[in-house]
Amino acid sequence: MKLHGMTAEQYIAWNRDGYLVIEDFLSPAEVDEYNLHMDDAFEQWRANGGGNPEHGQLSHVEQICGIIDYGDPFLDLMEHPRMMAMMRDIFGDRFVMIDNDAMLKPPKREAHTNWHRDTGNKLFVNEREIPFMAKVFYFLSDVEHDGGCLAFLPGSNHLPNERLPKVEKQEDMPGHVRMTVKKGTAVVFNGYTYHSALNNYSDTTRRSLIYNYGASFVRTWPGYEASEALRAKATTNLRKMLLGVTPWVADPKAFETSPAPVATP
Numbered sequence: 579m580k581l582h583g584m585t586a587e588q589y590i591a592w593n594r595d596g597y598l599v600i601e602d603f604l605s606p607a608e609v610d611e612y613n614l615h616m617d618d619a620f621e622q623w624r625a626n627g628g629g630n631p632e633h634g635q636l637s638h639v640e641q642i643c644g645i646i647d648y649g650d651p652f653l654d655l656m657e658h659p660r661m662m663a664m665m666r667d668i669f670g671d672r673f674v675m676i677d678n679d680a681m682l683k684p685p686k687r688e689a690h691t692n693w694h695r696d697t698g699n700k701l702f703v704n705e706r707e708i709p710f711m712a713k714v715f716y717f718l719s720d721v722e723h724d725g726g727c728l729a730f731l732p733g734s735n736h737l738p739n740e741r742l743p744k745v746e747k748q749e750d751m752p753g754h755v756r757m758t759v760k761k762g763t764a765v766v767f768n769g770y771t772y773h774s775a776l777n778n779y780s781d782t783t784r785r786s787l788i789y790n791y792g793a794s795f796v797r798t799w800p801g802y803e804a805s806e807a808l809r810a811k812a813t814t815n816l817r818k819m820l821l822g823v824t825p826w827v828a829d830p831k832a833f834e835t836s837p838a839p840v841a842t843p
Contacts, residue, residue, distance in 0.1 A: 581667050582663040582664070582666040582667055582833075583660060583661070583662070583663025583664035583665075583666065583667055584598075584664055584667045588600075589667060592667075592668070592766070592768075594732075594733065595730070595732040595733060595735075595771075596730065596732065596733065596734060596735030596736075596767060596768045596770065596771030596772075597730050597732075597765065597766065597767035597768065597771055597773075598664075598765070598766045598767070599757065599759065599763060599764075599765050600763065600764045600765075600766070601759070601760065601762070601763050602760075602762050602763070603660070603661075603716065603762060603763060603764035604716060604718075604761075604762040604764070605762065606761075606762065608762070609718055609761050609762050611651070612651065612655070612716070612718055612787065613718050613785065615648075615649055615651050615652065616680050616718065616785065616787070618648075618649075619642055619645060619648035619649065619652075619680060620640065620642065620680070620682065622648065623642050623648075628640075630642070630643040630801070637688075637690050638683070638684075638687040638688050638689065638690045639681055639682060639683050639684070639687070639690045640681070640682040640684070641679050641680070641681045641682075642679060642680040642681075643677070643679055643801060643802065644677075644678060644679075644801070644802050645678050645679055645680040645787065646675075646678050646808065647805055647807070647808065648680075650811075652678070652680075652787070653808070653811065655716070655787065655789070656675060656678060656789055656820060657816055657817060657820060659833075661714060661764070661766075661789075662816070662833055663833065664766065665712065665791055666833065668708065668709065668712050668766075668791075669708055669709075669712070669791070669793060669794075670703065670708065671829070671830050671832075671833075672793075672794035672819065673791050673792060673793060673794055673819075673820075674791065674792055674793075674794055674796060674797075674798065674819065674820060674821075674822055675789065675790070675791060675792075675798065675802075675820040675821060675822075676711055676790040676791060676792040676796060676798055676799055676802070677788075677790045677798070677799045677802040678787075678788065678789045678790065678802065679787070679788045680786075680787055680788075681784075681785075681786050681787075681788060682783055682784070682785055683726045683775070683778050683783060683784035683785075683786075684778070684783050685778055685780055685781045685782055685783060686778065686779065686780075686781075687726070687777070687778050688777050688778075689726065689748050689774065689775040689776055689777045689778075690775055691774060691775050692745075692748055692774055693731070693742075693743075693744070693745065693748065693751055693772055693773070693774040694772070694773070694774065695769065695770055695771070695772055695773075696711060696713065696769035696770075696773075696790075697709075697710040697711055697769040697770060698739070698770075699770070700770060701793055703793070708793060709768040709769055709770060709793075710769055710770065710792060710793060710796065711768075711769035711790055711791065711792040711793075711796065712766060712767065712768055712769065712790075712791050712792075713766070713767055713769060713788065713789070713790045713791075714764055714765070714766050714788065714789045714790075714791070715728060715757075715764065715765045715766075715786050715787075715788055716763075716764050716786060716787040716788075716789075717757075717759050717760075717761055717762070717763045717764075717765070717784075717785070717786050718761055718762075718785040718786060718787065719761050719782060719783065719784055719785040719786075720759070720760050720761050720782070721757060721758055721759050721784055722758060722780050722782070723756060723758050724776075724777075724778070724779040724780050725758075725778055725779075725780040725782055725784055726775060726776055726777060726778030726779075726780070726784045727756035727757050727758060727775075727776045728756075728757040728765060728773065728774075728775060728776075729748070729751070729754045729755060729756045729757065729773060729774050729775075729776050730754065730755050730757075730767060730771055730772070730773045731743075731751060731753060731754055731755075731771070731772040731773070732753070732755055734770075734771050734772035735768045735770045735771045735772075737772070742772055748774045748775070748776045748777065749776055749777065751774065754774075756776065761785075769790075791820075794819075797822070798821075798822055803822075804821040804822060804823065808821060809821060809823055812824075814832065815829050815831075815832035816832040816833060819832065
């Protein structure tokens with residue numbers, strides 16, 4: 579199999595563990611710029627009442643559902659060329675944007691969720707297993723051991739539901755791995771992988787941008803549909819595909835014209 583963005587070792591780890599950690603995916607300058615844009619977005623969001631779709635109402639965090647509506651830098655990050663190459667390794671040449679968020683997890687807060695899967699579906703396309711969805715976290719702050727980590731149960735992407743452990747407290751999950759990461763790290767995981775947010779006992783706010791991609795026939799979650807303003811910006815085959823303007827695109831050349839991220843004020 580030809581790989582577009584992953585190394586052979588990364589592809590093996592992805593399939594084995596159900597997640598992949600890419601350190602220094604964003605440069606320090608990019609992290610600083612995205613943090614500035616994120617602050618501006620939250621200021622605007624709060625000024626407008628801080629509303630989200632019904633299914634986007636989470637406890638113990640601040641979350642902007644549909645962050646790509648808050649400026650071109652977030653829209654460009656949706657189609658980061660390096661990440662698009664990795665998504666080709668995961669899905670093939672056709673996939674869509676399901677949802678996208680900015681999230682602040684304040685200090686001294688309990689986790690907003692316990693252990694779960696994002697989907698109970700597995701897919702096979704041309705006899706190859708692909709995820710129903712794959713989610714990307716771009717961390718814009720360092721995350722310490724007690725800093726509200728994203729956590730995984732490695733290999734759970736191969737386990738049936740009846741073999742998944744149940745715990746009352748997130749941190750009691752046996753064998754879990756915490757994403758104690760440096761800012762600029764990207765973490766990609768299969769929606770079928772068992773995962774949780776942990777409690778933030780630290781004095782630091784966890785900051786992240788989240789992009790969720792899915793198989794080409796999956797529709798964007800309600801509340802995340804592309805606005806007319808976004809659809810007007812869909813001037814490339816790649817963006818048309820991701821935003822669902824032109825579904826079922828299968829054009830390898832679309833990835834060659836993917837614009838580089840713009841992270842300027």
